Amino acid sequence: MGEDKTVKILKSAILLEKRGRAFYTTVAQQTDKDAVRRFFEQMADEEKNHIRVLSEQYRVYCETKSFKSGTYGTEPAGAIASTVLSKELKDQISAAGFESAAIAAAMAMEKNAITLYSQRAEEATDPNEKALYEWLADWEKTHLAFLATVEREVTETIWNDNNFWPF
Numbered sequence: 368m369g370e371d372k373t374v375k376i377l378k379s380a381i382l383l384e385k386r387g388r389a390f391y392t393t394v395a396q397q398t399d400k401d402a403v404r405r406f407f408e409q410m411a412d413e414e415k416n417h418i419r420v421l422s423e424q425y426r427v428y429c430e431t432k433s434f435k436s437g438t439y440g441t442e443p444a445g446a447i448a449s450t451v452l453s454k455e456l457k458d459q460i461s462a463a464g465f466e467s468a469a470i471a472a473a474m475a476m477e478k479n480a481i482t483l484y485s486q487r488a489e490e491a492t493d494p495n496e497k498a499l500y501e502w503l504a505d506w507e508k509t510h511l512a513f514l515a516t517v518e519r520e521v522t523e524t525i526w527n528d529n530n531f532w533p534f
Contacts (some may be wrong), residue, residue, distance in 0.1 A: 390476065
């Protein structure tokens with residue numbers, strides 16, 4: 368008999384978070400800008416927490432065929448907000464540079480995670496599973512909103528600096 372859908376979703380979620388962590392860690396290592404490095408290190412740390420939570424749920428589910436209830440730590444709008452919205456970070460990201468491309472790629476990854484987690488939260492019949500995926504979807508929505516804000520503000524700054532406005 369094939370693997371149960373819940374196990375497949377958990378494995379996919381863990382893989383998605385590991386890829387996100389690897390991406391954020393790589394960007395942090397490759398940038399020479401301190402604020403950008405700190406931001407991507409913080410994103411990588413948050414993905415590490417998601418991996419920990421998902422791995423624990425995977426272990427419990429494989430043993431018991433149910434999800435454990437729990438609190439998952441900090442709320443989505445945690446410390447990242449002050450980092451993401453800092454002037455220093457926005458000033459260090461150039462619209463055509465590596466860091467700007469990383470923001471766009473990160474946005475795509477977060478959208479994929481939101482889709483996976485939101486769909487699974489809707490399908491879940493176990494209330495603890497539903498709570499887990501709603502929590503993860505909320506985190507990823509917060510990440511996406513912060514990334515979109517940085518991307519929008521950086522783009523507007525570049526447009527203003529280069530007189531791209533038609534008036």
